[in-house]
Amino acid sequence: MYNREQLRERAEKAINKKGAIGPDINLDDFDDAAVPHSYLADEDLCQLPEPEQQRLVMAGMDLTQKNRGGTYLQKDTEVIHCHTRQDGIEVIPIKKALEKYDWIEEYYWKLASVETDKYTAAAELGLHDGYVIRALPGAKSIYPVQACLYLDKDGLQQNVHNIIIAEEDSELHIITGCSTSPHMKTGLHVGVSEFYVKKNAKLSFTMIHNWAEKMLVRPRSVAEVEEGGLFLNNYICMRPVQSLQMYPTTYLKGDDSTARFYSIIVGSPGSEYDIGGRIFLKNQGSRAEIISRAISNGGNIIARGHLIGEVPDIKAHLECRGLLLNGGIIHAIPELEGHVDGVEMSHEAAVGKIAQEEITYLMSRGLSEDEATSTIVRGFLSVDIPGLPPQLKAEIDKAIEESDKDVM
Amino acid sequence: MLQIEDLKVELADKEILKHIDLEIHPGETHILFGPNGSGKTSLLMTIMGYPQYKITGGKIVFKGEDITHLPINERAQLGIGMSYQRPPTINGLKTRQMVHLCAKTDIDEEDLAARVNFTEFLDRDINAGFSGGEIKRSELLQLMAQNPDLMLFDEPESGVDMENMALVGKTIATLLQRNGFQEANSTKMKSKLERKKMGLIITHTGYIMDYLTGDKGQVLYDGMLSCISNPREILNCVAESGYKECVRCITESN
Numbered sequence A: 001m002y003n004r005e006q007l008r009e010r011a012e013k014a015i016n017k018k019g020a021i022g023p024d025i026n027l028d029d030f031d032d033a034a035v036p037h038s039y040l041a042d043e044d045l046c047q048l049p050e051p052e053q054q055r056l057v058m059a060g061m062d063l064t065q066k067n068r069g070g071t072y073l074q075k076d077t078e079v080i081h082c083h084t085r086q087d088g089i090e091v092i093p094i095k096k097a098l099e100k101y102d103w104i105e106e107y108y109w110k111l112a113s114v115e116t117d118k119y120t121a122a123a124e125l126g127l128h129d130g131y132v133i134r135a136l137p138g139a140k141s142i143y144p145v146q147a148c149l150y151l152d153k154d155g156l157q158q159n160v161h162n163i164i165i166a167e168e169d170s171e172l173h174i175i176t177g178c179s180t181s182p183h184m185k186t187g188l189h190v191g192v193s194e195f196y197v198k199k200n201a202k203l204s205f206t207m208i209h210n211w212a213e214k215m216l217v218r219p220r221s222v223a224e225v226e227e228g229g230l231f232l233n234n235y236i237c238m239r240p241v242q243s244l245q246m247y248p249t250t251y252l253k254g255d256d257s258t259a260r261f262y263s264i265i266v267g268s269p270g271s272e273y274d275i276g277g278r279i280f281l282k283n284q285g286s287r288a289e290i291i292s293r294a295i296s297n298g299g300n301i302i303a304r305g306h307l308i309g310e311v312p313d314i315k316a317h318l319e320c321r322g323l324l325l326n327g328g329i330i331h332a333i334p335e336l337e338g339h340v341d342g343v344e345m346s347h348e349a350a351v352g353k354i355a356q357e358e359i360t361y362l363m364s365r366g367l368s369e370d371e372a373t374s375t376i377v378r379g380f381l382s383v384d385i386p387g388l389p390p391q392l393k394a395e396i397d398k399a400i401e402e403s404d405k406d407v408m
Numbered sequence B: 001m002l003q004i005e006d007l008k009v010e011l012a013d014k015e016i017l018k019h020i021d022l023e024i025h026p027g028e029t030h031i032l033f034g035p036n037g038s039g040k041t042s043l044l045m046t047i048m049g050y051p052q053y054k055i056t057g058g059k060i061v062f063k064g065e066d067i068t069h070l071p072i073n074e075r076a077q078l079g080i081g082m083s084y085q086r087p088p089t090i091n092g093l094k095t096r097q098m099v100h101l102c103a104k105t106d107i108d109e110e111d112l113a114a115r116v117n118f119t120e121f122l123d124r125d126i127n128a129g130f131s132g133g134e135i136k137r138s139e140l141l142q143l144m145a146q147n148p149d150l151m152l153f154d155e156p157e158s159g160v161d162m163e164n165m166a167l168v169g170k171t172i173a174t175l176l177q178r179n180g181f182q183e184a185n186s187t188k189m190k191s192k193l194e195r196k197k198m199g200l201i202i203t204h205t206g207y208i209m210d211y212l213t214g215d216k217g218q219v220l221y222d223g224m225l226s227c228i229s230n231p232r233e234i235l236n237c238v239a240e241s242g243y244k245e246c247v248r249c250i251t252e253s254n
């Protein structure tokens, strides 16, 4: 078993360290004591109460598991379902991995640093669980693996650590959702995620967030991509939340490695989002793309993007578009850093309201003003994501479609 | 029928149409001429119902209903449609979806697109990076799906290459039910009687008239429709002596 003594010592030192950005959270306001829940068999998943099922489905879960290569479901602090349905794809609760497998040592806290801030420290000191999803060398996901972190107990602080590994030449697709039960009001989610995309592997990670209005959310993610690897990271958050701050970092450390980030955020009144992506291009032929779409209905959205080109012959592009539908603030902060000659980096940012001209054009084809507006908004949110399996594309479309009513 | 009576229109506090009288009967197509900046596009946009074109006098009646103050979409639903010169791009809205939005009923967009040689554009965002000629075909495709009774065309031939000109010309003729003589069992006279579609086409070059002869020509000059005549005659006159002379000569000879 992995001795985490040293990690704990380092974490202790960061226990009061505020995050680099985003509003500070008083961890004493939340309770991180274990909440017992019983394990569910496959057939029990479809027997969950209807409102709960609905919340899970909205976060991208397929409770029949028919079109999934594996499932990880955590409720509050407990793993209530975890298993794989495909050879070559492993899905393991991280606590079990830490107990049973030596190899986990090579990954656990190897990209993210435990002393980053009080949230990473809390994730180590008060670790509840989390998932390890690993595609063995050459394995190819037929159906995406699904993972869901579900919060049910009001006032809970959920501490999660996830590790995702796509071994050489593998192809792994994951859909992960975070959601809260219908009665849940407030809580804190702390989630550390480390992604390893090895040589010529392909990893797509699609995350759908469905929080409650008074939820606080602090994910901390770091990824590395080796030679020829591809990391596709999609993020969708269209529901209210009190405060969500994350700034995942990716290191493109092998030749011809690629990372593409797509995010869609809809900000409701009273919600604060500080969301970005940072990609270091550290090797020849690396490619990075960050594309974000933000809509504010009165929420406060900071959309960040930071691309760092450290060697020649890299290409990076950042595109950030914001639409103000009904008040609120969208603050786009695109950053480009070229450290040597021969980098090709660009960005494009635009924040505005819907052009009247587009509305009238559609009206002249017979659409009402409201229909025209929602058509334009749907178009704005539909980004082409090359390399994403159609099934996951459908999940994204569904998430957009379902919250369409709230957007308008 | 479209009836416009003593219409006055302001745009950005400037009077651009002073006095417009116009009647287009079912089955008729009028060709609209006029120098740059004379207000041709403005007239079409006013008929379509764009609110920035402020109507300060007169009225517009369509199919017996006073539409002077009707919103754009209600005019579209009544059967007015327009082919624009510079339509806006709508990011993320595929041409295919746009064609479906235009049609009130189920349509086969592949089939319609094939008719205007536009199949490969169906999965592109509407108007995004379309060339001048491509815009025309896209607009026609939308009108085909929409199938309105009164069609307003803003310079449908400008920017269209020679090969596509025939396509555009024939498509407009079909939309306006003006290629009836191609149908074997229909005489020219009969197709004229059955024809219901109305058209108003802006042109500078008159190329469109190689594919359909309008019933009437109109010249918009100095905020007014200054003459009504055979469209070919107007075109020849303008070509020979310019708008100013042409308006005078025709007005005097009337």
Ligand SMILES: Nc1ncnc2c1ncn2[C@@H]1O[C@H](COP(=O)(O)OP(=O)(O)OP(=O)(O)O)[C@@H](O)[C@H]1O
Pocket (backbone or CB within 6 Å): B011, B012, B014, B016, B034, B035, B036, B037, B038, B039, B040, B041, B042, B043
């Ligand atoms: N937004 C605007 N503000 C002020 N004036 C405008 C605006 N848009 C158009 N105009 C003016 O209104 C007048 C009529 O323009 P319109 O586009 O209707 O002319 P047109 O006859 O279609 O010209 P063309 O043959 O060049 O297409 C022009 O003088 C034009 O400059």
Ligand SMILES: [Mg+2]
Pocket (backbone or CB within 6 Å): B040, B041, B042, B154
């Ligand atoms: Mg014009």
